[in-house]
Amino acid sequence: MKIVLEGSKPPIWRRVQIPANLRLPDLHGVVQLAMGWQDAHLYRFMAGNRSEGLRFYGDPDLLDIDLMQQAAGEFINDLNVPIDHLLVNRKDWIRYEYDFGDGWIHRLTLEDIMSSP
Template sequence: MSTKPNTKTPVRRNTPNCIYRLRVELQHIAPTIRRRILVPDTLTLGKLDRVIQAAMGWNNTHLHDFTIEGKRYGTPDPQWPEADMLNERRYTVGDVLGPTVQQFRYSYDFGDGWDHTVVVEQRLVTVEGKNTWPMCIDGENACPPEDVGGPPGYMDFLEALRNPTHAQHEDMWTWWGGPFDPLGFSLNEANKAIRKLR
């Protein structure tokens, strides 16, 4: 007999007690595509989704979920109540990670299957005026384009763009709109996108 997850809304605080340093790494892709972000413990999981989207370079056009300590968080669908999806807007990062969680999963675009491993690298003290808002502090390599077909599609996309004699070269060039730099990452652009969320 399955038990319903606890849906009681935790008490909200405005002032963070802790800052989490998270390493977000896209799975099934080489070389590594990753971002390192700082988020306050008061940030809701719904807003953490937006911060990850902005830091990675995704466009927030598909569904997502978090899997943390065996529980699934996201946007519940009333047509699928048996999915036991907890409402991400009701839980903060501090609620679900607390002092002990070391790693969790973030999935984006269930069709393409972009799975991210998120590692809690550090729990930092808050320094008012310095680290109490979300920010990206490091990153490596470009985010794949939306709707490219997941990790296998991305590899095919890169191969087609690299090789002018590839049968799909012109189609991919036109679809993307020109050249694509898989090594490209801009810390400034990541933080600009995150600032737009505030």
Template sequence: MIYQIKVTLKDVGLPVWRRLLVHSDTTFEDLHYILMAAFDWAGYHLHEFDVRRSDGERMSVTRIGPDDDTNGSDLENSFPFAVDEAFTSQFLPHLKLRNEKNERLSDWIKKEKDRILYTYDFGDNWEHNIVLESILEADPSLTYPTCIKAKNDAPPEDSRGELIEDGIDLVNPDWKEIVADINEVFETDNWKDEFLSRDDLF
């Protein structure tokens, strides 16, 4: 099955979003890379998924992220602030990060309006609302993932301060150009490897 998801970047002063079609069995690790390409993030900051609504039910404290080699295996390593010892002993046993390589979208979002919060870069704190809009049959004329609509440009890496000072113009009325640029990445053979090996990340 194919999931139509709308991914909206929060708190940037104007609507910035992408509507994407992805396989329902996409891992959260692959979804991370899809979002990197869709919002033109470089991918060198920490990230985490927080399932907010699953199978029509509200969730609490279900976090999914990279394994020990990147973010660390638990919340103590991935929180953007210090966690004191009392908090750790009381809560961390219940707040282990699930490994994003092993978790699939279909494990967690199953009904329309199910929702995930994706955070990229715990310093700038770019939060993205991911909402399951529709569950579709695969179209043999399409390749997946694919972007079908978009709104405005995403801010560049490490630019939260500049954005707050109104130093960045994100307005882009040409949504078709945004979509074409994103899909040009997705249509490349071995697109993930090609995207990660770009020489224009910095």
């Protein structure tokens, strides 16, 4: 998977290997470590688009679900969502937002699928 901080110049990106069944809260931890963040702010994952419908994934105890639904989106608790439910084929991607005040948006792209030995 390639993680790119959108809008950064020069480009800031990382490449990581993760298991297909990694749950989104754990992927949040991977992004935090890979990008050098401090895990001091809220996060959410975003999939889809406005015409097909946005889906927001995160911790319902921490996020303002009503605000996300007003943004024409559906909210889904990320606790039991494995990444392979969102990223299936090469070049599939989702967004990860960290720190809603500063709005650090990352694009997470599935670059390759490896089989276990």
